[in-house]
Amino acid sequence: MKKSATVLTNLKGLLTPDPQSLWKIDRIDDAAIAMSEGRIAWMGRRTDLPAAWSDSPTTDGGGAWALPGFVDPHTHLLFAGDRSGEFNRRLHGIPYTQLAAEGGGIRETVRATRAATVQELVALGEERLQTLRSRGVIHIEAKTGYGLELDAESRLMHAYSELKRRGWSLDVTLLPAHDIPVEFAGNTEGYSRVVKDVWLPELVRRHPGVARYCDVFIETGVFTIEQGRQILEAGKNLGLQPRIHADELSWTGGAELSAELGAASADHLMFCSEQGMKVMAASRVTPILLPTTTLCLGMRDWAPARAMIEAGCRLALASDFNPGSSPCLDPLLVLRLGCLQLRLTFEEALTAMTLHAARSLGHSDLGHLYPGARAAIALWPVQDPLELVYWVGEAYVPYVIC
Ligand code: NIG
Ligand code: FE
Numbered sequence: 001m002k003k004s005a006t007v008l009t010n011l012k013g014l015l016t017p018d019p020q021s022l023w024k025i026d027r028i029d030d031a032a033i034a035m036s037e038g039r040i041a042w043m044g045r046r047t048d049l050p051a052a053w054s055d056s057p058t059t060d061g062g063g064a065w066a067l068p069g070f071v072d073p074h075t076h077l078l079f080a081g082d083r084s085g086e087f088n089r090r091l092h093g094i095p096y097t098q099l100a101a102e103g104g105g106i107r108e109t110v111r112a113t114r115a116a117t118v119q120e121l122v123a124l125g126e127e128r129l130q131t132l133r134s135r136g137v138i139h140i141e142a143k144t145g146y147g148l149e150l151d152a153e154s155r156l157m158h159a160y161s162e163l164k165r166r167g168w169s170l171d172v173t174l175l176p177a178h179d180i181p182v183e184f185a186g187n188t189e190g191y192s193r194v195v196k197d198v199w200l201p202e203l204v205r206r207h208p209g210v211a212r213y214c215d216v217f218i219e220t221g222v223f224t225i226e227q228g229r230q231i232l233e234a235g236k237n238l239g240l241q242p243r244i245h246a247d248e249l250s251w252t253g254g255a256e257l258s259a260e261l262g263a264a265s266a267d268h269l270m271f272c273s274e275q276g277m278k279v280m281a282a283s284r285v286t287p288i289l290l291p292t293t294t295l296c297l298g299m300r301d302w303a304p305a306r307a308m309i310e311a312g313c314r315l316a317l318a319s320d321f322n323p324g325s326s327p328c329l330d331p332l333l334v335l336r337l338g339c340l341q342l343r344l345t346f347e348e349a350l351t352a353m354t355l356h357a358a359r360s361l362g363h364s365d366l367g368h369l370y371p372g373a374r375a376a377i378a379l380w381p382v383q384d385p386l387e388l389v390y391w392v393g394e395a396y397v398p399y400v401i402c
Helices: 084-091 096-101 106-114 118-134 150-165 188-206 225-237 254-261 274-283 291-296 305-310 331-340 346-352 355-360
Strands: 006-009 013-017 025-029 031-036 039-045 058-060 065-068 070-072 137-143 170-177 211-217 241-246 265-268 286-289 377-380 399-401
Touching: 013 031, 013 346, 025 039, 025 346, 070 355, 084 096, 106 150, 118 137, 118 150, 150 170, 150 188, 170 188, 170 225, 188 211, 188 225, 211 225, 225 241, 225 254, 241 254, 254 265, 254 274, 274 286, 274 305, 286 305, 286 355, 291 331, 331 346, 346 355
Parallel strands: 006 058, 013 065, 070 137, 137 170, 170 211, 211 241, 241 265, 265 286
Antiparallel strands: 006 031, 013 025, 031 039, 065 377, 377 399
């Protein structure tokens, strides 16, 4: 689509979060959207289109519903190989934690990722980004974390940098503290020190301006709260804002730490405490819930989304796309589980996948369709947007403008 001025018309309607409020959604039937230079200049009822736009070229919306494109604020986009064999072993009853303890899990993907070239990683990333875009996702957060040695993490950064250069809209997070690599087996403390003192500064030096965030997998048997704190503080000193894999498989106080550090987000949170919810709300940390992970791990412990909203949190939803706990590039499944398992209303789940997801990444011009927003719009071929959730297995394909 040309970036010049055009009016998107013949829309059944539009649905957008109101960026001035926490959970309010505007629904406008028979809507039109005026766009100029890739931004939304006006939106409202077609019959109210300002006269200044009446002679502008139009774009046919095909009778679709216009929604802001989804923002996915937690993915592990780049990795090589897959873990379908491990997946079947889990179906045979072997727990995820046991597979990891036996040297599988994340470490299996690390072996495959270390063997991949930058070009191979870029090709994998581009294919996945294209799939996501074709399903309505117009911006993502993407982590390193399957290299777990300096040069392999650096190759992942190189690949992300190339994807950005090719115009993909993404924010990069450094996650060398995703697991303890075999070279440091039994020496988590030594690995934490190397990550914070050597690798983070070196990765930022080699790839200036590529990463915006730093993340740590704080979990029983992985990194402790104290190791997480130190790594994330080191990241902050390099200008990287914290995001945290927190309280995923057990309570460790990750949510509380996110508030203490002024993190952008605390993610997973199936075992978040009430105190954690309160402090995240007070510190404006975005809880990011990942329901496809709970599903794929076969867990019953859905994150306490309703309690978080009641505590005043503006929560977001994400895919956690990765080869182990969430091999899933389907934003509609995230939306549907948000409603059906996390007990969010459709309006809340949509806001969590657009406005609040974008805000957790500092993008006030994404996740809504108000003037000034980037014209990143998904046109859904439905009679009513609620159908996206209601027809549970339907693979709707949007037309995406971005
Ligand atoms: O977010 N929790 C840690 N990392 C991923 C799982 C990664 C993997 O299994 O490869 C997650 O669930
Ligand atoms: Fe994750």
